[in-house]
Amino acid sequence: MTDTVIEAEGLGLRYGRKGAWALRDCTFRLPEGRICALVGPNGAGKSSLLAIAAGLVPPTEGTLRTAPREELAYVGQDKPLYPQLTVEETLRLGRELNPGRWDPATAERIADAGGLSRKARIRTLSGGQRTRVALALALGKRPALLLLDEPMADLDPLARHQLMGALMADAAEHGTSVVMSSHILTELEGACDHLLLADGGRIRLSGPIDEVNAAHRLLTGPAAASGELARHTVVESRTTGRTLTALVRPGGPVDSRTWQTSTPSLEELLLAHLRSPDAPTFEAAEVRA
Numbered sequence: 657m658t659d660t661v662i663e664a665e666g667l668g669l670r671y672g673r674k675g676a677w678a679l680r681d682c683t684f685r686l687p688e689g690r691i692c693a694l695v696g697p698n699g700a701g702k703s704s705l706l707a708i709a710a711g712l713v714p715p716t717e718g719t720l721r722t723a724p725r726e727e728l729a730y731v732g733q734d735k736p737l738y739p740q741l742t743v744e745e746t747l748r749l750g751r752e753l754n755p756g757r758w759d760p761a762t763a764e765r766i767a768d769a770g771g772l773s774r775k776a777r778i779r780t781l782s783g784g785q786r787t788r789v790a791l792a793l794a795l796g797k798r799p800a801l802l803l804l805d806e807p808m809a810d811l812d813p814l815a816r817h818q819l820m821g822a823l824m825a826d827a828a829e830h831g832t833s834v835v836m837s838s839h840i841l842t843e844l845e846g847a848c849d850h851l852l853l854a855d856g857g858r859i860r861l862s863g864p865i866d867e868v869n870a871a872h873r874l875l876t877g878p879a880a881a882s883g884e885l886a887r888h889t890v891v892e893s894r895t896t897g898r899t900l901t902a903l904v905r906p907g908g909p910v911d912s913r914t915w916q917t918s919t920p921s922l923e924e925l926l927l928a929h930l931r932s933p934d935a936p937t938f939e940a941a942e943v944r945a
């Protein structure tokens with residue numbers, strides 16, 4: 657089994673003693689070196705999970721084991737930078753705070769690619785420019801695990817594309833594990849190789865994207881044959897006139913005389929799960945404990 661960079665067991669979090677559970681019964685494993693997409697609707701618990709992994713919030717119940725703090729970098733939604741410092745001073749601070757780890761070339765490459773003046777004060781930067789400086793600081797730390805909470809939300813499409821490319825190249829070169837939450841599926845598809853779907857505080861899909869995809873099929877066939885679906889795990893099924901379309905996890909061979917089958921796109925797969933909150937969870941064989 658590959659080494660594990662995050663292992664959560666029965667993880668739960670509630671804010672305040674009487675608050676609702678933001679996370680509940682989360683058990684999953686993330687193998688080292690993956691680029692993991694953490695997706696889910698608003699309020700699913702993505703930020704809460706990342707905050708626990710970053711050591712910012714203790715879980716209310718259960719455990720999460722991960723890399724030691726000095727090997728973690730976290731970029732949250734509110735990028736806490738010192739407004740009065742310049743870009744250059746901020747990077748210098750990064751070096752001072754991470755003795756023995758700091759990689760100035762990487763940090764400067766990420767910051768400079770945005771055309772930022774190193775003399776510019778943080779308070780004069782736009783939201784997207786601050787994001788770039790925060791990512792430069794995070795990558796300059798040479799982390800074993802990079803935790804990113806909606807990192808690209810305030811970047812323009814060109815900057816997003818460029819920064820995502822730089823991030824992926826850097827992670828591949830150094831074998832960095834990355835967990836990245838986002839609502840922009842196109843940003844994740846192609847860039848990520850591992851998936852965690854959070855929904856209602858639970859993890860509903862977990863595993864390598866290839867394996868998650870391969871476990872699902874989209875079936876189209878006559879509505880009258882709906883009884884045949886009983887042998888499969890049905891995530892979602894919809895009937896339009898006499899035609900039935902279903903997203904299933906096949907429990908055996910699918911009869912090709914009755915059903916047209918195709919592999920769902922990542923988006924189809926995620927949307928079908930989100931529309932069907934009661935569909936059984938899926939954990940790829942590779943990440944089962």
Ligand SMILES: Nc1ncnc2c1ncn2[C@@H]1O[C@H](COP(=O)(O)OP(=O)(O)OP(=O)(O)O)[C@@H](O)[C@H]1O
Pocket residue numbers: 671675677678696697698699700701702703704705
């Ligand atoms: N500081 C807080 N105090 C109280 N409740 C909170 C706090 N932060 C989050 N919550 C609650 O915890 C739940 C999970 O929130 P969280 O921010 O982790 O979700 P999310 O998946 O990151 O959402 P989004 O996509 O909107 O950023 C929500 O119901 C939210 O209202």
